[in-house]
Amino acid sequence: MDDSSDAAYLAYFSGRLTALRRMAYLLCGDGDQADDLVQETVTKVYARWARISRVDNLDAYVHTVLVRTFLDERRRGWWRVSLLASAPDHPAPAHPPVEERTVVRAALARIPPRQQAVLILRFLCDLPVAEVAEVLGCSPGTVKSQTAHGLSKLRRSLGGSVNTLGDAREASR
Missing domain, CATH: 1.10.1740 (Rna Polymerase Sigma Factor; Chain: A)
Incomplete structure (x- = not known):
């Protein structure tokens, strides 16, 4: 260049x-x-x-x-895992993790990656449906259905303790 x-x-x-x-x-x-x-x-x-x-x-x-x-x-898959002779030293986090953030993060990790991406882009990054569809290369209808399915799985995973992902948004910050 x-x-x-x-x-x-x-x-x-x-x-x-x-x-x-x-x-x-x-x-x-x-x-x-x-x-x-x-x-x-x-x-x-x-x-x-x-x-x-x-x-x-x-x-x-x-x-x-x-x-x-x-x-x-x-x-x-597993071939990306690197095996080390000893455990790496991880620095302690500057602030102790917030319990809600940990719970929401764990619940998000249990849903499929595409639904996870849709929920994060829609609710945590505040992107509109059309832009999420463009980013993921799918239709707006697919984004909406993936959002509904992802929210349903997230609610089940959290035991119904999150009414909206707005609560999750606050917990993730």
Whole structure:
């Protein structure tokens, strides 16, 4: 890429990395994996920047790449697991985890990845149905049905303790 294209790429991502990392964290629930998802997304976009920098809705395109990278990661099997000689040292979290956040995260992890992605994009990232459909490459009707099925499974998983995902949104923050 030439210098002006690199500058445009850097300008685009300099203000969006925090939002991308937040979306990635909401999708996977792990800070390190969120960083990996964002890094892979940024790399994929950089490789195609000359072509995709001209798309109409660049944010939607980048969100699509991020969500599809997350879904691809979920589809990969055990061969992605790395075996270590000893357990890695994990730093203690800066703040103790909030119980509700843990419960909601665990409940989200028990539903299928596509429904999980729909619920996170719709309710935690506040994307409209049409944009979620565009990101996932499906129809708005599919997004609506996946939302209904995902909410139903989430409610069953939580024992009916969450009336709306708005409660889950507050618990995840």
